[in-house]
Every structure is written in C-alpha cells, then in structure tokens.
Amino acid sequence: MSRTRLTEDEITAALAALPAWHREGESIVRTAETASFPTAIRVVDTVAVAAEELDHHPDIDIRWRTLRFVLSTHSAGGLTGLDTALAARIDEMLRTVS
Numbered sequence: 666m667s668r669t670r671l672t673e674d675e676i677t678a679a680l681a682a683l684p685a686w687h688r689e690g691e692s693i694v695r696t697a698e699t700a701s702f703p704t705a706i707r708v709v710d711t712v713a714v715a716a717e718e719l720d721h722h723p724d725i726d727i728r729w730r731t732l733r734f735v736l737s738t739h740s741a742g743g744l745t746g747l748d749t750a751l752a753a754r755i756d757e758m759l760r761t762v763s
C-alpha cells in the first residue's frame with residue numbers, strides 16, 4: 666500500500682466508498698458508538714492488530730463506549746491509500762465486533 670499522498674479526486678472517490686468517515690483537514694475521522702465499554706476496548710484491541718500488520722497507526726479517542734478514530738499518514742503529511750485501507754478494516758471490525 667502506497668504512502669504517496671492521494672489527490673483531491675482520489676480522496677473524494679475514497680470517501681464516497683467510506684460513508685461513515687469525513688474529512689478533517691489532512692485526516693479522515695470516524696466516530697462509532699459500541700454496545701459497551703468492554704466492546705469498545707475489544708474493537709481497539711482488534712484495530713491495534715491491524716495497525717501493526719499495516720505498520721499504520723490511528724489516533725484513537727476512547728470515551729466510555731464511543732470511539733473516535735483519526736487517520737492520516739504523518740510521514741506523507743496527508744492522506745494516503747494506507748488511511749483508506751485502514752478505514753475499511755476499521756469499518757469491518759466495527760461491523761463484526763459490536
């Protein structure tokens with residue numbers, strides 16, 4: 666997966682396929698409410714495994730059972746295919762874990 670920055674058109678196209686995510690500057694952001702605090706922690710634990718696999722790490726805010734994920738490629742100074750790939754993985758985990 667490339668660490669090359671996506672173009673504006675590529676970001677627009679990627680976000681159309683990731684409706685739970687929105688853009689905030691050079692990041693994409695998703696908030697998700699899980700069933701319970703332990704469920705939220707399980708999601709975070711699963712996301713941590715994917716983040717290590719991809720060598721790409723989200724900023725994660727945990728507030729009781731609400732999670733907020735912020736994705737950006739720091740080394741590229743913006744959004745890359747790694748962010749959209751991880752976003753899709755996080756969506757899948759939220760579908761299956763919660």
Ligand SMILES: C[C@H](O)[C@H](O)[C@H]1CNC2=NC(N)=NC(=O)C2=N1
Nearest residue numbers: 720721722723737738739740741
């Ligand atoms: C050496 C290692 O590949 C880098 O530090 C990785 C680790 N995880 C990362 N995560 C994110 N979100 N952006 C990066 O640029 C990044 N770089």
